[in-house]
Amino acid sequence: MSDFQTTNPIIKWIEYRLPVFSFLDHAVGSKYPTPKNLSYWWNFGSLAGLALVILMVTGIVLAMQYTAHVDYAFDSVERIMRDVNYGWLIRYLHMNGGSFFFIVVYIHIFRGMYYGSYKAPRELLWMLGVAILLAMMATAFMGYVLPWGQMSFWGAKVITSLFSAFPLIGEDIVIWLWGGFSVDNPTLNRFFSLHYLLPFVLVGIVVVHIWALHQFGSNNPLGIDTKGPQDSIPFHPYYTVKDLYGMAVFLVFFAAAVFFFPNAMGEADNYIEANPLVTPAHIVPEWYFLPFYAILRSITFDIWFLSAKLIGVILMFGSILVLLILPWLDRSPVRSSKFRPIHKQLFWVFVADCVVLGWVGANPAEPPYLYIGQAGTAYYFAHFFVILPLLSVLERTRPLPSSIGEPVLKGGGPAMGAASKPMEKA
Amino acid sequence: MTDSANPSHGGDGETRRDFLYLLAGAGGALGAAAAVWPLIDSMNPAADVLALASSEVDLEPIELGQRITVTWRGNPVFIERRPPARIEEARAVPLDDLPDPETDEARVQRAEWLVMVGVCTHLGCIPKGQKQGDPLGLFGGWFCPCHGSHYDTSGRIRKGPAPKNLVVPPYNFVDDTNILIG
Numbered sequence: 001m002s003d004f005q006t007t008n009p010i011i012k013w014i015e016y017r018l019p020v021f022s023f024l025d026h027a028v029g030s031k032y033p034t035p036k037n038l039s040y041w042w043n044f045g046s047l048a049g050l051a052l053v054i055l056m057v058t059g060i061v062l063a064m065q066y067t068a069h070v071d072y073a074f075d076s077v078e079r080i081m082r083d084v085n086y087g088w089l090i091r092y093l094h095m096n097g098g099s100f101f102f103i104v105v106y107i108h109i110f111r112g113m114y115y116g117s118y119k120a121p122r123e124l125l126w127m128l129g130v131a132i133l134l135a136m137m138a139t140a141f142m143g144y145v146l147p148w149g150q151m152s153f154w155g156a157k158v159i160t161s162l163f164s165a166f167p168l169i170g171e172d173i174v175i176w177l178w179g180g181f182s183v184d185n186p187t188l189n190r191f192f193s194l195h196y197l198l199p200f201v202l203v204g205i206v207v208v209h210i211w212a213l214h215q216f217g218s219n220n221p222l223g224i225d226t227k228g229p230q231d232s233i234p235f236h237p238y239y240t241v242k243d244l245y246g247m248a249v250f251l252v253f254f255a256a257a258v259f260f261f262p263n264a265m266g267e268a269d270n271y272i273e274a275n276p277l278v279t280p281a282h283i284v285p286e287w288y289f290l291p292f293y294a295i296l297r298s299i300t301f302d303i304w305f306l307s308a309k310l311i312g313v314i315l316m317f318g319s320i321l322v323l324l325i326l327p328w329l330d331r332s333p334v335r336s337s338k339f340r341p342i343h344k345q346l347f348w349v350f351v352a353d354c355v356v357l358g359w360v361g362a363n364p365a366e367p368p369y370l371y372i373g374q375a376g377t378a379y380y381f382a383h384f385f386v387i388l389p390l391l392s393v394l395e396r397t398r399p400l401p402s403s404i405g406e407p408v409l410k411g412g413g414p415a416m417g418a419a420s421k422p423m424e425k426a
Numbered sequence: 427m428t429d430s431a432n433p434s435h436g437g438d439g440e441t442r443r444d445f446l447y448l449l450a451g452a453g454g455a456l457g458a459a460a461a462v463w464p465l466i467d468s469m470n471p472a473a474d475v476l477a478l479a480s481s482e483v484d485l486e487p488i489e490l491g492q493r494i495t496v497t498w499r500g501n502p503v504f505i506e507r508r509p510p511a512r513i514e515e516a517r518a519v520p521l522d523d524l525p526d527p528e529t530d531e532a533r534v535q536r537a538e539w540l541v542m543v544g545v546c547t548h549l550g551c552i553p554k555g556q557k558q559g560d561p562l563g564l565f566g567g568w569f570c571p572c573h574g575s576h577y578d579t580s581g582r583i584r585k586g587p588a589p590k591n592l593v594v595p596p597y598n599f600v601d602d603t604n605i606l607i608g
Contacts, residue, residue: 145585154551157549157550158549158550158551158572161548161549162549176466176469177469178471179471180471180475180499180500181475181479181497181500181501182500182545186469186471186472186475190469276501277502277552277571279551279552281571282571282602283572284436297587307589308587309548309549309587352568358564365573365574
């Protein structure tokens with residue numbers, strides 16, 4: 001850490017005792033070389049971090065006004081909306097912040113799939129990302145219960161009831177989760193506790209995720225390793241400023257949602273207080289769970305001794321857990337889809353499949369949606385277990401450039417060569 | 427391993443040490459599990475929740491063919507005073523037609539009174555059929571709108587994703603017009 005240079009005596013004094021400045025310099029500064037060809041698709045990691053910070057800050061303030069009791073929860077949220085200074089703003093930031101967190105994380109995940117960011121040596125980085133997704137989902141699910149509206153209550157009831165599908169101990173697990181014989185006050189209290197706790201766990205996993213990222217650095221649109229200093233630029237100032245620009249654009253969209261369409265991604269039924277004796281005609285989860293909800297509901301038949309309910313539950317969790325073994329299902333040595341002509345197309349088919357499943361999840365579980373959902377579910381798993389392993393063997397990939405700099409320096413003509421000159425110094 | 431310079435000491439010492447490691451490890455794991463158990467068990471229903479576990483219902487005002495909903499342990503309980511036609515309908519069904527075979531006789535204490543927990547055995551929604559004008563499903567009983575489960579006039583699952591019949595709670599007739607559920 002002695003390579004950190006400064007003339008400021010205070011920084012020197014601190015650095016000698018706690019080398020925090022050289023640590024930052026290695027983490028996000030001039031000592032962290034980053035591929036020079038990262039596109040805007042690489043902004044979504046930092047955007048996810050921003051969303052998490054927005055959620056935690058607004059959440060801490062909301063918790064000061066919220067009452068976790070079945071008799072007061074709904075009213076306390078309405079009080080936040082009407083009586084608390086800027087309460088409407090803070091709650092809408094939190095509510096829409098959750099949706100935007102999922103938007104940027106889903107884009108982040110699809111980017112990783114398109115450019116093969118999960119491949120060696122970044123498998124653990126990817127798997128930690130899946131852990132982050134699972135923690136996010138648990139946090140979002142429990143947070144949605146807190147306003148104690150009709151969708152809060154019935155969403156919680158349906159999803160916790162999933163655990164009753166497990167043989168023998170299923171019923172006991174559900175009663176344990178509820179702390180009673182239905183979703184009730186004990187359930188609301190523990191969900192509030194865990195909803196407050198899990199984001200801090202999330203921060204912990206994010207730190208390890210970034211630690212693993214820094215071991216080999218970012219993947220890049222070409223999917224080839226950096227071959228030397230001419231292929232990379234220091235993170236600061238080049239990517240700090242690019243990330244900041246991305247955040248500004250993100251905040252434009254976020255503010256548009258918060259100020260003009262704050263309830264567009266919510267359910268009107270959640271502004272009706274929870275009633276344990278009346279089920280809403282049409283229960284739907286939040287939009288970011290819809291594809292998984294569609295998979296859950298698509299199984300309507302028993303297979304051998306396994307009930308339809310249990311298979312649905314297994315497939316729903318399996319649809320996320322399968323991501324953990326993605327690095328071993330896709331054995332193609334080429335990372336980026338730029339050089340994988342068939343994978344490039346089938347990737348978009350997979351994205352379309354996820355969108356179709358989401359649309360099915362928002363509709364009732366009856367024909368024709370049911371059959372579309374079943375086909376979509378079959379394709380989802382076929383993508384991972386049939387298409388990717390076969391492509392690894394059968395696909396003829398395009399030749400890779402020898403370095404990140406090559407397409408720019410040799411292939412681009414004199415103008416581009418000149419333009420890239422200043423980069424080389426970095 | 428045991429052919430060292432001092433076999434009697436080295437060999438014995440190794441296995442004894444392995445055993446002690448194992449014992450200490452197992453003891454530690456057991457202690458940790460014992461320490462965690464109270465935390466896990468604290469999330470099970472507490473004594474006050476369990477104390478609310480019975481409800482008494484007056485059947486006197488219920489007319490023939492009427493269905494009422496009462497609350498027991500936070501869940502709705504459906505009570506129907508069944509007209510003879512609906513009892514016969516339930517008893518005429520061959521057991522082979524049922525995903526969860528159970529005779530109507532086994533589900534009631536007195537044929538006229540059907541008492542069941544009104545929670546769909548699929549994912550916990552409240553089936554429709556208690557109010558006038560509600561859909562009754564294809565079998566004249568109850569219909570769960572969440573995922574399309576149809577129950578018959580005995581509350582047995584006939585069609586749809588629910589795996590089991592609507593649950594009959596433990597109850598007894600205190601006298602001819604009162605039941606105690608739970």
